Amino acid sequence: MKVVRAAYAGACYGVQRALDLALKAVEDGGCAYTLGPLIHNPQVVAQLAECGVRAVDSVEDVAGAGTVVIRSHGVTPEVKRSVAACGLPLVDATCPHVARAQRAAADLAEQGRHVVVVGEAGHPEVEGLVACAREAGAPVSVVAGPDDLPETLEGPVGVVVQTTQTREALDAVVAALEERGVQLLVKNTICFATRQRQEAAAALAGEVDAMVVIGGRNSSNTTRLADICAAACSRTHHVESPDEIDPAWLAGCAVVGVTAGASTPEEQIEAVATLLEAL
Structure with a gap:
């Protein structure tokens, strides 16, 4: 079975920038908090928590003097004012x-x-x-x-x-x-990167026997990619990790396409592609 990756797929500049800023905040201050998940990818958010970047629901949930990181999706002006009023260090990782x-x-x-x-x-x-x-x-x-x-x-x-x-x-x-x-x-x-991923996914979905879309189910751009692929390829499957893949999905397939949302890092794409190539 041949595995073909979409021409544009995976983490975009804004997501990578947010990840880099959050990790740097930990290095500089020892503890960082994001107001909501930094990006819509549960696996990455769990990894960040292990590194000291914790997701909280509100400014009131920030313990001690940790740095507050604004997530890539941005927040309301009122939330930024709340952070300022608490005197907490702020890193704005809002996607440009x-x-x-x-x-x-x-x-x-x-x-x-x-x-x-x-x-x-x-x-x-x-x-x-x-x-x-x-x-x-x-x-x-x-x-x-x-x-x-x-x-x-x-x-x-x-x-x-x-x-x-x-x-x-x-x-x-x-x-x-x-x-x-x-x-x-x-x-x-x-976002131009979003448009690139959508067009590349649609083009690939029309040429393969099945599509695998990788990314968080809470990610709007990933679920939208899955919808776009499903319109062109009925055997489209949205997964967050290789463990979810059922080989029966791909029975009889000669060519399988792979794409990923803008919140999906390269290592997650590689893990899925490697498993597919081994089937």
Whole structure:
């Protein structure tokens, strides 16, 4: 059985940067805390905990004088103020693309626009985008698609998008807004690395007998990759580790494709690929 890896797969710059900053915080200060998981990869978060980088739910859960690390998905401005008020050292590991999306949301709000966030309601990145827009005084709507748009949108509208969304999702919302004839300004804040991984995964899925998608089940970009692959290849399987692979999934397959989400480090991809090659 031949194993083919997607042209673009695995940990992106923003994730690697966050990991490096968190580990450096431990080296410099002895103990570090992330507000929520640093990235959406349970195995990596467990490894970080062993190194002294612990995930907590809130600033109040930080013990002693440890360094607070802002996760790659970003946080709300209010959370940053809470950290500052406690006088704790802060390392901001927000992905630069997420930070750009937060600035875009605030800019649209400052222009007096109703801000429409295209993304997954409740996701930490989306919560940060919403908070940035609301702090600038704008009404905000979070939509996954055109059907979620409010029946009435007063005044000009600004659109910003979760960095790991698909271009198709953004285009569908924009098209629906254009049909209404609203005054519209769109900020396409989809991360280029996300788009690369989605396009490479779709291309590979159309050429293989089965696809294996590697990454956390709590990772939006990884689950989205799995959905994209499943649309082109019915034998698509989402796993977090090699232990989950059932050889029966791949019975009769001559070629198996492998891709991975932006929160999946190289060693996890290699471990899965090595197991597949041995089947």
